[in-house]
Amino acid sequence: xxxxxxxxxxxxxxxxxxxxxxxxxxxxxxxxxxxxxxxxxxxxxxxxxxxxxxxxxxxxxxxxxxxxxxxxxxxxxxxxxxxxxxxxxxxxxxxxxxxxxxxxxxxxxxxxxxxxxxxxxxxxxxxxxxxxxxxxxxxxxxxxxxxxxxxxxxxxxxxxxxxxxxxxxxxxxxxxxxxxxxxxxxxxxxxxxxxxxxxxxxxxxxxxxxxxxxxxxxxxxxxxxxxxxxxxxxxxxxxxxxxxxxxxxxxxxxxxxxxxxxxxxxxxxxxxxxxxxxxxxxxxxxxxxxxxxxxxxxxxxxxxxxxxxxxxxxxxxxxxxxxxxxxxxxxxxxxxx
Amino acid sequence: xxxxxxxxxxxxxxxxxxxxxxxxxxxxxxxxxxxxxxxxxxxxxxxxxxxxxxxxxxxxxxxxxxxxxxxxxxxxxxxxxxxxxxxxxxxxxxxxxxxxxxxxxxxxxxxxxxxxxxxxxxxxxxxxxxxxxxxxxxxxxxxxxxxxxxxxxxxxxxxxxxxxxxxxxxxxxxxxxxxxxxxxxxxxxxxxxxxxxxxxxxxxxxxxxxxxxxxxxxxxxxxxxxxxxxxxxxxxxxxxxxxxxxxxxxxxxxxxxxxxxxxxxxxxxxxxxxxxxxxxxxxxxxxxxxxxxxxxxxxxxxxxxxxxxxxxxxxxxxxxxxxxxxxxxxxxxxxxx
DNA sequence: TTGTAAGCGTTATCAG
DNA sequence: CTGATAACGCTTACAA
Numbered sequence: 001x002x003x004x005x006x007x008x009x010x011x012x013x014x015x016x017x018x019x020x021x022x023x024x025x026x027x028x029x030x031x032x033x034x035x036x037x038x039x040x041x042x043x044x045x046x047x048x049x050x051x052x053x054x055x056x057x058x059x060x061x062x063x064x065x066x067x068x069x070x071x072x073x074x075x076x077x078x079x080x081x082x083x084x085x086x087x088x089x090x091x092x093x094x095x096x097x098x099x100x101x102x103x104x105x106x107x108x109x110x111x112x113x114x115x116x117x118x119x120x121x122x123x124x125x126x127x128x129x130x131x132x133x134x135x136x137x138x139x140x141x142x143x144x145x146x147x148x149x150x151x152x153x154x155x156x157x158x159x160x161x162x163x164x165x166x167x168x169x170x171x172x173x174x175x176x177x178x179x180x181x182x183x184x185x186x187x188x189x190x191x192x193x194x195x196x197x198x199x200x201x202x203x204x205x206x207x208x209x210x211x212x213x214x215x216x217x218x219x220x221x222x223x224x225x226x227x228x229x230x231x232x233x234x235x236x237x238x239x240x241x242x243x244x245x246x247x248x249x250x251x252x253x254x255x256x257x258x259x260x261x262x263x264x265x266x267x268x269x270x271x272x273x274x275x276x277x278x279x280x281x282x283x284x285x286x287x288x289x290x291x292x293x294x295x296x297x298x299x300x301x302x303x304x305x306x307x308x309x310x311x312x313x314x315x316x317x318x319x320x321x322x323x324x325x326x327x328x329x330x331x332x333x334x335x336x337x
Numbered sequence: 338x339x340x341x342x343x344x345x346x347x348x349x350x351x352x353x354x355x356x357x358x359x360x361x362x363x364x365x366x367x368x369x370x371x372x373x374x375x376x377x378x379x380x381x382x383x384x385x386x387x388x389x390x391x392x393x394x395x396x397x398x399x400x401x402x403x404x405x406x407x408x409x410x411x412x413x414x415x416x417x418x419x420x421x422x423x424x425x426x427x428x429x430x431x432x433x434x435x436x437x438x439x440x441x442x443x444x445x446x447x448x449x450x451x452x453x454x455x456x457x458x459x460x461x462x463x464x465x466x467x468x469x470x471x472x473x474x475x476x477x478x479x480x481x482x483x484x485x486x487x488x489x490x491x492x493x494x495x496x497x498x499x500x501x502x503x504x505x506x507x508x509x510x511x512x513x514x515x516x517x518x519x520x521x522x523x524x525x526x527x528x529x530x531x532x533x534x535x536x537x538x539x540x541x542x543x544x545x546x547x548x549x550x551x552x553x554x555x556x557x558x559x560x561x562x563x564x565x566x567x568x569x570x571x572x573x574x575x576x577x578x579x580x581x582x583x584x585x586x587x588x589x590x591x592x593x594x595x596x597x598x599x600x601x602x603x604x605x606x607x608x609x610x611x612x613x614x615x616x617x618x619x620x621x622x623x624x625x626x627x628x629x630x631x632x633x634x635x636x637x638x639x640x641x642x643x644x645x646x647x648x649x650x651x652x653x654x655x656x657x658x659x660x661x662x663x664x665x666x667x668x669x670x671x672x673x674x
Numbered sequence: 675t676t677g678t679a680a681g682c683g684t685t686a687t688c689a690g
Numbered sequence: 691c692t693g694a695t696a697a698c699g700c701t702t703a704c705a706a
Binding site: 007009010011021022025026029053054055056057058059060061062 | 682683684685686
């Protein structure tokens with residue numbers, strides 16, 4: 001009769017196989033020395049009983065839980081969910097498991113999420129949005145929780161940042177507009193004010209200023225389709241109607257495009273050129289065919305997981321720079337050359 | 338000097354507070370008897386040291402890990418990611434944590450995902466896609482892992498199924514087409530063949546047959562926008578071009594609509610009426626304004642988490658029926674009355 | 675109310 | 691190669 005109440009344990013397997021529990025443990029530990037004979041006896045008993053190693057107990061002693069926390073807000077958003085998919089896939093492939101923790105857009109919820117990660121003794125936490133307070137970063141450090149910050153700013157020891165060439169991409173966007181013959185430039189962004197959003201905004205504005213061009217600038221609400229819709233209305237209502245809008249996010253861009261088409265009967269790209277950022281799936285849909293910059297999600301996932309596997313890279317903060325290549329489609333006049 | 342190498346433990350806190358570790362444990366156990374005095378001493382020490390209860394160790398003994406596994410394929414898809422958002426939020430609110438496990442569309446990966454869930458001693462697993470082999474269901478049962486099957490068929494003891502009124506919704510779709518004056522009906526679906534997809538297909542076809550109406554029927558690929566695009570091309574190429582298409586999924590519907598507009602220059606709903614299912618966010622975007630059936634994601638999440646909290650409802654299989662209300666927008670002629 | 679001690683399911687250490 | 695035995699960090703009788 002296996003176990004008292006719940007799951008079957010190594011003791012049960014050992015009893016059935018007629019060996020010690022140590023033998024069972026060794027059978028399920030990759031680099032351990034067991035004779036073929038006992039090994040097969042154990043395997044057979046385990047199979048019959050339906051035994052699965054208890055990773056909680058294992059993690060307790062080995063101090064390697066295999067748990068990695070994914071922390072962020074707006075998890076159902078196209079870009080976010082894609083990033084989560086990539087991360088969970090790669091974590092699984094490396095024998096780990098992801099726990100997913102939702103936050104709202106406030107930093108304090110990021111802090112409680114990190115505490116939760118510590119309580120489950122996660123090996124690392126990947127922060128997708130929000131910014132942990134520095135006292136919490138310290139707490140994480142003290143509890144051996146490594147931090148991966150994606151498109152965030154704060155740098156701490158034992159943590160890594162992954163950043164994109166946001167500002168440069170924004171400059172490329174501006175150049176593309178000019179090459180397409182656009183002259184009345186506009187910028188549409190949310191009020192979220194995250195580091196990457198800010199970099200895109202500033203990159204665009206700085207380059208325009210350098211060239212002596214004015215930019216109609218509008219910031220509104222969270223990063224969402226609805227915000228894009230509202231931004232589009234505001235921008236296109238103006239007397240001097242813009243003929244090009246750089247949106248700091250594809251979601252915003254979709255909203256702007258729909259506002260232009262369905263509320264102002266404008267044609268894209270003839271009356272208005274639009275460029276976004278992220279390359280969410282919808283950007284490639286026929287209804288939008290949005291020219292944008294592709295978030296290198298696979299590369300981001302790879303960088304994060306590789307860093308985790310890099311056991312002792314815990315010396316000082318690190319920054320990994322990746323680039324977001326342009327995806328040219330049909331929302332800008334011309335062919336991009 | 339706290340801990341050897343890693344995180345700070347109850348022992349450290351006890352030492353600093355000058356109490357036993359049991360006192361520390363009690364302080365962090367909701368219904369335990371500790372004097373105000375020791376409690377505050379413990380709290381202070383814990384704060385200073387940055388102590389967080391180790392849920393792994395706690396789960397080892399209390400047998401309540403608080404872990405729930407979310408298992409499914411195509412996690413980055415709009416409907417799936419929304420469901421995941423709701424589930425993680427509700428799980429968090431009930432003091433639990435979600436681990437996310439990706440599968441491809443094969444059932445065998447669902448099995449390995451469930452084994453992973455067992456290894457982490459999850460209290461339950463929510464299966465969003467694929468179907469666990471019945472031997473694995475048995476394995477789960479033996480290891481105390483409860484199963485929540487969303488829109489799946491298999492019923493086992495200690496598990497619950499959540500189902501929608503798919504067939505009825507399909508009948509309503511058909512009636513709506515007829516009321517709008519459409520006569521050349523078509524059905525577009527993927528080849529996934531999941532229970533809910535099948536129910537929608539069969540509901541539509543059965544109702545049409547009952548009324549003696551022929552239906553042009555096309556099934557193709559996975560459930561995706563690209564499949565929708567291809568389905569649209571196949572359907573609209575026909576000599577007897579359909580004037581109404583019921584798509585078993587919004588993603589398919591978006592593809593069909595884009596094919597109709599951009600590859601056949603048709604106007605929706607004038608030339609073609611379309612109805613989908615799921616009510617993904619994009620369905621409400623101006624570019625689509627798709628009439629569809631809303632997945633009651635909040636209700637699904639609530640039902641799942643409530644059932645988990647229902648401690649001893651482990652007697653026999655249960656089925657929970659929920660309804661997907663119609664969301665009337667602009668992809669069908671008329672006003673739906 | 676408090677502390678002591680046993681036990682949860684593992685792995686690591688150390689004899690044999 | 692194998693089996694005792696001691697951790698790991700926690701909860702929970704049990705006794706004080």
